[in-house]
Amino acid sequence: MLEIKNLTKIFSPRQGPAISSVSFEVKNGEIVGFVGLNGAGKTTTIRIAVGVSLPTAGTAIIDGHDITNEKPEASKSIGWVPEIPNYEPNAKAWTMMQYLAGFYGINRTEAKKQAKELLSSVGLSGFENRKLRTYSQGMKKRFSLAVSLISNPQNFLFDEVLNGLDPEGIHFFRELMLAQRKLGKAILLSSHILTEIENLADRVVFIHRGKLIKTATRDELASYAGHGGVLRIVLQNVTDDAVAYLKTLGGSIQVEGNSVILSNFQGDSSQVNAELVKRGFSVQEIKHEKSGLEEYFFELIHKTEAANR
Amino acid sequence: MIIRPFLYDLKRTITSKSVLILTIITLLISLTIIPLTGINSSFPGFSESNILYYRDNTGYHFLAYSANQFGEPVSGTSVGITLTPTPPAGTMNYTQTARTNNTGLAFLTLNAPNATYYVAISTTTGGGVGKSSFPLRSWPMGHVELISGRPMATVVDRTNAAKRDIQVFYAAPFGAVPLGYSLYYKVVNSFSSFYGNQSEMTFLGNLTGYHQIFDPPLPNNLNETSQVFFGLFKPNNSTALYTSQFAGFELRQPQTRINGTNIATFFFSTILSFFMPLVAIIGSYTSYGKDRLTGVLESVLARPVSRRGLAISRFFSTIVAVGIAGVASVGLVDLILHSVSGTFLPQDFTLAIMAALLVEVAAFTGLVFLLSHVVKSTGALLGIMIGLFVVLDFFWTLIILLLTSLLGGTLGSEVSLQAAILSYFANPAQFITLVNAYLFQSTSGIPIQTSNFGLTLPALVLDGVLWAAVPFAIFLYLAVNRD
Numbered sequence: 001m002l003e004i005k006n007l008t009k010i011f012s013p014r015q016g017p018a019i020s021s022v023s024f025e026v027k028n029g030e031i032v033g034f035v036g037l038n039g040a041g042k043t044t045t046i047r048i049a050v051g052v053s054l055p056t057a058g059t060a061i062i063d064g065h066d067i068t069n070e071k072p073e074a075s076k077s078i079g080w081v082p083e084i085p086n087y088e089p090n091a092k093a094w095t096m097m098q099y100l101a102g103f104y105g106i107n108r109t110e111a112k113k114q115a116k117e118l119l120s121s122v123g124l125s126g127f128e129n130r131k132l133r134t135y136s137q138g139m140k141k142r143f144s145l146a147v148s149l150i151s152n153p154q155n156f157l158f159d160e161v162l163n164g165l166d167p168e169g170i171h172f173f174r175e176l177m178l179a180q181r182k183l184g185k186a187i188l189l190s191s192h193i194l195t196e197i198e199n200l201a202d203r204v205v206f207i208h209r210g211k212l213i214k215t216a217t218r219d220e221l222a223s224y225a226g227h228g229g230v231l232r233i234v235l236q237n238v239t240d241d242a243v244a245y246l247k248t249l250g251g252s253i254q255v256e257g258n259s260v261i262l263s264n265f266q267g268d269s270s271q272v273n274a275e276l277v278k279r280g281f282s283v284q285e286i287k288h289e290k291s292g293l294e295e296y297f298f299e300l301i302h303k304t305e306a307a308n309r
Numbered sequence: 310m311i312i313r314p315f316l317y318d319l320k321r322t323i324t325s326k327s328v329l330i331l332t333i334i335t336l337l338i339s340l341t342i343i344p345l346t347g348i349n350s351s352f353p354g355f356s357e358s359n360i361l362y363y364r365d366n367t368g369y370h371f372l373a374y375s376a377n378q379f380g381e382p383v384s385g386t387s388v389g390i391t392l393t394p395t396p397p398a399g400t401m402n403y404t405q406t407a408r409t410n411n412t413g414l415a416f417l418t419l420n421a422p423n424a425t426y427y428v429a430i431s432t433t434t435g436g437g438v439g440k441s442s443f444p445l446r447s448w449p450m451g452h453v454e455l456i457s458g459r460p461m462a463t464v465v466d467r468t469n470a471a472k473r474d475i476q477v478f479y480a481a482p483f484g485a486v487p488l489g490y491s492l493y494y495k496v497v498n499s500f501s502s503f504y505g506n507q508s509e510m511t512f513l514g515n516l517t518g519y520h521q522i523f524d525p526p527l528p529n530n531l532n533e534t535s536q537v538f539f540g541l542f543k544p545n546n547s548t549a550l551y552t553s554q555f556a557g558f559e560l561r562q563p564q565t566r567i568n569g570t571n572i573a574t575f576f577f578s579t580i581l582s583f584f585m586p587l588v589a590i591i592g593s594y595t596s597y598g599k600d601r602l603t604g605v606l607e608s609v610l611a612r613p614v615s616r617r618g619l620a621i622s623r624f625f626s627t628i629v630a631v632g633i634a635g636v637a638s639v640g641l642v643d644l645i646l647h648s649v650s651g652t653f654l655p656q657d658f659t660l661a662i663m664a665a666l667l668v669e670v671a672a673f674t675g676l677v678f679l680l681s682h683v684v685k686s687t688g689a690l691l692g693i694m695i696g697l698f699v700v701l702d703f704f705w706t707l708i709i710l711l712l713t714s715l716l717g718g719t720l721g722s723e724v725s726l727q728a729a730i731l732s733y734f735a736n737p738a739q740f741i742t743l744v745n746a747y748l749f750q751s752t753s754g755i756p757i758q759t760s761n762f763g764l765t766l767p768a769l770v771l772d773g774v775l776w777a778a779v780p781f782a783i784f785l786y787l788a789v790n791r792d
Binding site: 050051053054071075076080082085086088099100103147 | 609
């Protein structure tokens with residue numbers, strides 16, 4: 001379990017805090033999405049949580065261990081895959097894995113065995129003896145993932161791991177996260193690919209300008225999706241009667257040729273279709289585009305910006 | 310938990326290419342002390358090789374002895390003898406080749422009939438090939454004749470390169486080992502000749518083999534014209550061999566004994582103390598500075614290791630790695646000087662130099678580690694450290710001159726000495742020089758009472774501790790408390 005407690009980080013007093021009093025938790029068996037614009041503070045939060053950066057205030061508790069004061073113990077339970085993995089470029093994957101395994105008290109023989117298995121499990125078989133500087137970005141992420149799995153940690157922090165991956169790589173990481181969740185691991189996933197967060201996360205933590213602005217559960221997101229959306233209707237002829245009827249459904253309406261677009265539509269599209277047919281209108285197409293995480297996210301940001309004005 | 314990362318980083322630092330290369334370079338630099346000892350390690354030329362022969366019913370027998378400049382046997386030397394009959398004896402040549410064994414001896418037998426011959430000698434070692442040829446003088450059967458080299462010759466004393474010992478190479482009739490033969494000597498304080506007999510000479514020793522080295526205990530009051538005569542006598546006290554004289558000052562003991570400590574002092578304070586800061590800078594940059602500034606260190610910091618633990622392990626593993634190069638260099642220099650002078654450097658001197666080297670290494674390592682937390686790029690770090698190295702190692706004399714003139718002194722004056730010693734305190738690259746000045750109570754060849762210039766043991770220890778500890782302490786604070 002991962003607890004972020006009132007984390008504040010000030011890099012420079014002139015610039016103000018990069019993150020301010022950020023608090024949330026990731027429970028075991030849970031994937032928490034971590035969403036925010038560039039510079040919102042996601043990476044800063046994660047770097048503090050894994051112990052590579054120091055907090056100005058607050059701390060992160062990893063399975064009961066304070067990352068600031070009990071770092072060696074806390075770090076044992078962390079698997080971290082950074083956005084841009086940065087390892088000794090001239091080291092070979094094989095030797096680097098064994099070197100890092102030593103920090104977890106894994107003996108030489110076991111380290112060799114694990115290195116082989118883990119590199120194989122992330123699809124790097126045959127590349128073990130290549131220097132890391134020759135690895136592509138995707139390979140480095142796979143290698144970083146293999147490293148993060150060395151100690152079979154209870155908590156994973158994935159920082160923009162899906163960036164720069166090919167579809168196969170994204171699929172691989174997705175399946176791995178789902179498998180780890182099944183094993184009861186706590187996973188924090190930061191990503192700009194919101195559809196992936198939407199599909200994977202049990203909860204989503206939204207951060208904006210260094211402040212946590214919302215934590216939404218999957219149910220809340222589903223509820224939001226059910227309450228809003230865009231209804232596109234293509235009629236053979238758009239008449240005033242048809243427009244008058246559609247206006248009664250609420251939301252704003254826009255007519256473009258034979259198409260009528262209803263924004264913020266919260267009803268049942270099949271009932272609308274049935275009513276239009278009943279009223280004698282020829283419906284050529286009706287499409288309900290439900291609101292997703294992206295809309296939710298931007299709405300949250302707009303609300304936050306408006307509140308700050 | 311600190312031991313494991315320490316051992317990992319130690320191994321990583323020691324086995325890093327740059328540190329390995331620098332260690333090798335440091336050791337190679339140590340070899341530059343060889344010319345300072347003035348010793349030529351090459352083997353003597355073949356014209357000096359010793360070869361004797363005798364004849365019996367079975368043919369001509371040759372005995373060769375190959376030695377180095379110390380008169381010590383050299384095995385593997387190839388010796389070739391060819392006997393060419395001189396007309397009208399015939400036209401058939403007799404040839405044989407042999408290699409010297411581990412006692413430096415080679416035995417060759419040519420089944421040639423008794424006749425007049427022209428002998429060609431060819432000797433080959435790693436040092437080259439030597440050839441000579443001349444008519445072989447005929448002697449009665451069993452008579453031993455030396456045809457190459459000298460029966461008594463000077464060789465370099467193993468324990469004192471400035472001194473010479475006497476090497477005897479001899480065989481009794483029919484090539485027998487000259488057991489019971491004895492060597493006598495006589496010192497004459499003039500250029501005059503000596504034709505005395507055995508009773509007028511001093512016994513030096515008995516021969517126990519074909520070759521033997523003698524170190525005559527000559528008096529210390531020999532003058533420049535003193536000559537030493539040697540005589541080899543048979544068991545029946547008749548003269549076997551009488552040699553010409555040797556210059557007494559060549560054999561006198563001790564002559565200008567090689568002072569290993571002086572050479573080592575010069576080497577350590579000029580050559581090694583010049584290179585060690587560079588080795589420490591590059592070693593520290595490789596093991597920490599580069600990793601820290603490129604972010605690679607974070608991949609290690611994310612492991613179960615504390616910031617303090619990682620900082621300490623990297624620092625000390627770097628010092629151990631670079632220190633090993635320095636200590637190995639001191640050891641190598643000690644061995645080289647021992648091989649020349651026969652004695653090891655004084656233990657307290659060696660330990661003081663090693664401690665001073667470690668201070669230099671710790672200071673420069675600490676500075677690189679510290680600056681890694683201050684500057685933002687590898688280029689800036691390397692630039693500053695190379696600049697610092699250049700100033701502290703190359704231009705320090707100019708700074709001393711400046712300090713001297715500021716203090717109102719001139720070169721060689723007391724003020725100049727004071728400025729030099731003060732500047733040494735302020736410069737970790739000159740710490741060895743400071744230690745040498747204290748140990749030998751002299752600086753730049755000028756004898757001084759160092760305590761008059763503030764150079765006392767407590768001051769020296771304090772300076773060393775400060776240089777070793779302060780940069781490290783600041784670095785540790787930054788490493789633990791700053792990103």
